């Protein structure tokens with residue numbers, strides 16, 4: 361059998377990883393400024409993470425959601441305290457798309473409505489509703505098309521108000537910082553406007569924090585910068601440091617009913633152990649402060665480089681927009697300088713490293729990009 365060829369691949373096989381570094385099968389060492397697409401939050405093969413997963417695997421790896429799993433309760437309590445949302449409720453699932461799917465569905469159960477507001481350049485996943493609220497027609501199959509989604513320009517308060525006047529809105533879904541869309545920050549005033557319109561119309565504010573959450577922006581959720589609370593936060597990538605685990609954090613006003621949501625694998629023992637290990641390290645090593653400090657350092661230094669059109673971001677979620685003629689930079693960073701970065705179109709380099717990188721890795725990256733842009 362062959363693999364179903366959907367990913368354009370770099371000809372590299374990684375066989376070892378530690379902290380902010382990975383090694384290929386030829387022994388070549390790379391700096392990971394991409395974090396495997398914002399997934400590696402506490403660094404590769406962190407000893408506490410490895411130990412906690414190993415210990416759990418020797419006890420019990422999986423049993424279904426038909427029994428009590430005290431680790432889920434422990435995780436909910438830890439997430440509540442680290443994210444500052446102790447009164448919220450946790451539903452565990454397996455991927456970012458599934459988290460958004462459940463959030464949109466829950467919102468519709470809550471207020472009995474169908475219409476969803478999403479934004480231009482948004483990415484929310486590839487499953488049915490998640491892809492329907494994603495602004496990329498190339499990945500929306502005919503079966504996913506629906507009239508229930510209204511796409512509005514990002515950060516446009518007037519368009520938002522008009523949409524609320526014209527339709528009965530069930531929910532508004534928005535990334536605190538658009539990732540795939542090119543690192544675009546939702547204005548604090550825009551998120552405040554979403555909050556007040558959702559309050560006025562009993563609509564549900566869904567904060568997609570799959571990429572920008574889990575401490576990456578320097579606050580637990582990128583939406584926290586605006587000072588308002590969402591009704592549902594969706595999270596995935598950084599949550600398990602590579603172990604597939606996702607969740608939605610749900611405001612107290614939304615009440616559960618048996619069987620309204622469910623999953624076979626979500627919240628299994630191993631997933632909870634991975635997620636707990638991540639939160640323990642984020643808290644113990646104050647990684648949100650580190651993300652803020654190293655992120656600010658990187659952005660300040662990058663802004664000094666005249667060739668760059670714009671540097672956007674918060675914490676360790678950074679976009680570097682380059683002129684068209686620098687389109688080889690990302691490839692050169694990888695193959696000449698041995699540095700992994702992400703990308704977004706058109707010509708934006710995305711930095712999404714582990715939250716505990718140090719100035720050493722930041723400086724290696726800065727030297728390399730300076731060479732490429734000179």
Ligand SMILES: Cc1ncc(COP(=O)(O)O)c(C=O)c1O
Nearest residue numbers: 455456457483484485539570571
């Ligand atoms: C903001 C955002 N939401 C949702 C998703 C989908 O997550 P997953 O690939 O785990 O389904 C992604 C993935 O890149 C994302 O960046």
